[in-house]
Amino acid sequence: MKIKAAVTHSMGEEFKIEEVEISDPKANEVLIKVVASGVCHTDAVARDIGLSPFPAVFGHEGSGIVEKVGEGVRTVQPGDHVVLSYASCGHCENCLTGHPSVCVDFNALNFGGKMEDGTHRLHQHHHELSTFFGQSSFGTYAIANERNVVKVDKDVDIALLGPLGCGIQTGSGTVLNKLRPPFGSSIAIYGTGAVGLSAIMAAKIVGCKHIIAIDIHESRLELAKELGATYVINSKHADVVKEIKEVTKGGTHYGIDTTGVPIVVRQGLQALRPLGQLAIVGVTPEMNINVHEEIMAEGKTMVGVIEGDAVPQLFIPELVEYYKKGMFPFDKLVKFYDFTQINDAFEDSKKGVAIKPILKIS
Incomplete structure (x- = not known):
C-alpha cells in the first residue's frame, strides 16, 4: 500500500x-x-x-x-x-x-x-x-x-x-514506577520540558510536600508552578544546591535529571539529603563524579531510568484515567x-x- x-x-x-x-x-x-x-x-x-x-x-x-x-x-x-x-x-x-x-x-x-x-x-x-x-x-x-x-x-x-x-511516560513513570516517593517527601526536577513537567504532575499526584522545578526559562517555570511545582529556581540566577537545601532544610529525598548536562547532574547529586536518590533520564555524556563525596559517603543512589520503567499496556491507560479526572x-x-x-x-x-x-x- x-x-x-x-x-x-x-x-x-x-x-x-x-x-x-x-x-x-x-x-x-x-x-x-x-x-x-x-x-x-x-x-x-x-x-x-x-x-x-x-x-x-x-x-x-x-x-x-x-x-x-x-x-x-x-x-x-x-x-x-x-x-x-x-x-x-x-x-x-x-x-x-x-x-x-x-x-x-x-x-x-x-x-x-x-x-x-x-x-x-x-x-x-x-x-x-x-x-x-x-x-x-x-x-x-x-x-x-x-x-x-x-x-x-x-x-x-x-x-x-x-x-x-515515550516522553510523558518517561517523566511520570520515573516518579510513579521507579522512585515512588512517599506522601510528604521532597523531589527536585531538573529541566522543565515535557519529561520534567510530566514528572512534576506525577509528584503532585502522589502528594510530595516539596516539588522543586529548576530551569533557565521563566515561562517554563511559570507553567511548572501551574502544574504542581511548589518552588521554582532559575539556575541562571541562583546557587541551586544552596537554595534547595535551604527550602527543604537539608536537601531533597529524590531528584530527576532530564537535561543530560553534567554540571546539572552534579547539582542533582549534591542537593540530595543523605540516602537520597537521583534518577537520570537525560542522555548524559561522560563526566566526572567524586563517588566517595557525592554518593557513597552519604548513602546516596544514582540510577538510570528508561521509559519510566513502565509497562505501556498497564501504565498508559492509567495516565489517561488521571487525565480524564483532571489530575494529569x-x-x-x-x-x-x-x-x-x-x-x-x-x-x-x-x-x-x-x-x-x-x-x-x-
Missing part, C-alpha cells in the same frame, strides 16, 4: 514527506492508521547522529486507529484507538519480570531499523527503509508488533495521546502542527517555542 511518510535519507538531513510503500502486517503485527505523532528529542538525536540506519522513517510517539491485524493478534482489533510505544522482545528475563524498557534486545528492536523477524515493512523505489522504535509513526500508516500497541479509551481525543508512548493535564504542554510543518515543529521544539509538538497526520 502506498502511504505518505517523512523520510530522512542521510544524517542531519531535514525530513521530507514522500510516497513510500508499506507491507501488510505479518503474524503478531498491527497496521495502524496514524492520526498524530508527538515530536521527541530522541527523533532529532537519531537523525543527527545516525542512531538508526539510513534511509529511515522516524517517529515513535504515534497514536491512531487499528486498520488491520495479523495472525495471532489478540489484544486489539480493527477500529480500536491505540497509542504506540517502544519495542521489546517479551521473552527475556527483564521483560518477564515487568521491566520491558530494559529488554536485552531493546537497542536492536528500537534502533536497528528492522522488525523483530529481521525484515522491513517500509520500502521506497524497491529499497528498504529503516523502522524506528518498532513503529515509524511519521507516516500516514505504521506497522507495529502487538507488544508496541496500547489500546486506549475512545472518549479522549486520540490526536492528543501519542506523547504518552498534559494537554497544557501540547502545540499541534500539520504534518507538512514537521521541520517547523522540530525547530520550535529546539528553540523552546513548543514544549511538546504534536503532528496531526490524518
Whole structure:
C-alpha cells in the first residue's frame, strides 16, 4: 500500500514527506492508521547522529486507529484507538519480570531499523527503509508488533495521546514506577520540558510536600508552578544546591535529571539529603563524579531510568484515567502542527517555542 511518510535519507538531513510503500502486517503485527505523532528529542538525536540506519522513517510517539491485524493478534482489533510505544522482545528475563524498557534486545528492536523477524515493512523505489522504535509513526500508516500497541479509551481525543508512548511516560513513570516517593517527601526536577513537567504532575499526584522545578526559562517555570511545582529556581540566577537545601532544610529525598548536562547532574547529586536518590533520564555524556563525596559517603543512589520503567499496556491507560479526572493535564504542554510543518515543529521544539509538538497526520 502506498502511504505518505517523512523520510530522512542521510544524517542531519531535514525530513521530507514522500510516497513510500508499506507491507501488510505479518503474524503478531498491527497496521495502524496514524492520526498524530508527538515530536521527541530522541527523533532529532537519531537523525543527527545516525542512531538508526539510513534511509529511515522516524517517529515513535504515534497514536491512531487499528486498520488491520495479523495472525495471532489478540489484544486489539480493527477500529480500536491505540497509542504506540517502544519495542521489546517479551521473552527475556527483564521483560518477564515487568521491566520491558530494559529488554536485552531493546537497542536492536528500537534502533536497528528492522522488525523483530529481521525484515522491513517500509520500502521506497524497491529499497528498504529503516523502522524506528518498532513503529515509524511519521507516516500516514505504521506497522507495529502487538507488544508496541496500547489500546486506549475512545472518549479522549486520540490526536492528543501519542506523547504518552515515550516522553510523558518517561517523566511520570520515573516518579510513579521507579522512585515512588512517599506522601510528604521532597523531589527536585531538573529541566522543565515535557519529561520534567510530566514528572512534576506525577509528584503532585502522589502528594510530595516539596516539588522543586529548576530551569533557565521563566515561562517554563511559570507553567511548572501551574502544574504542581511548589518552588521554582532559575539556575541562571541562583546557587541551586544552596537554595534547595535551604527550602527543604537539608536537601531533597529524590531528584530527576532530564537535561543530560553534567554540571546539572552534579547539582542533582549534591542537593540530595543523605540516602537520597537521583534518577537520570537525560542522555548524559561522560563526566566526572567524586563517588566517595557525592554518593557513597552519604548513602546516596544514582540510577538510570528508561521509559519510566513502565509497562505501556498497564501504565498508559492509567495516565489517561488521571487525565480524564483532571489530575494529569498534559494537554497544557501540547502545540499541534500539520504534518507538512514537521521541520517547523522540530525547530520550535529546539528553540523552546513548543514544549511538546504534536503532528496531526490524518
